[in-house]
Amino acid sequence: MAGEIPDLEALERTGTGKGAARQARRDGMVPGIVFGGEKDPLPINLPFNKLLTRLRKGRFKSTLFNLKVEGHEDVRVICRDVQRDVVKDLPTHVDLMRLRRTTKINLFIPVEFINEGAAPGLKRGGVLTAVRPEVELVVTAGDIPEKLTVDLTGLQIGDTVTISDITLPEGTKATIDRDFVIANISAPSGLRASDAEEEAADADAVPATEQSED
Secondary structure: OEOOOOEEEEEEOOOOHHHHHHHHHHOOEEEEEEEOOOOOOEEEEEEHHHHHHHHHHOOHHHOEEEEEEOOOOOEEEEEEEEEEOOOOOOEEEEEEEEOOOOOEEEEEEEEEEEOHHHOHHHHOOOEEEEOOOEEEEEEEOOEOEOOEEEEOOOOOOOOEEEHHHOOOOOOOEEOOOOOOEEEEEEOOHHHHHHHHHHHHHHHHOOOOOOOOOO
16 A cells, blocks of 8 residues: 655764754755654755755655664654745755654645556547546555555546546545545547537527518
């Protein structure tokens, strides 16, 4: 059920305080702290370039990581804060929180579409639009779904798929209460243009009037 959790590698920071943090930045590292999980806080350093790459990919704060620190057991963490330079907007400090397997967290889970060949609407040239290629769910840290699956079998042009059409894994729920749209199948542009022309022609048509009797 659980998908592969990306590794986040770090080094234990021996010193604390502003001096140690400044030295870490001079060494091409970003200082951080790992807290929670009924353990003492652990000061760490994260490689600046690797951290910046992950930040630019997006959703850093909603991604569960497997933190690897030499001399310590691997632990699942989620980012709780990234402090940035006010001028350069570059990371200067990171706060990570340890998670127990029973901890509830919000994560974006990717959506996979299957059986496109069994969708009559797509066979007729319809276009599948993924309105939400990812869905934010409340999940348990120890049982994170790798993906949500949408079965397109039988869908016609004009049909929509909402979150209620997806069977969510036990113990998870969407962060949005309403029944929001995940995807839809729209008519191909040529068919839409033809329909529009027909509607225009119908609007322009003048209804015949009955001739009055002499």
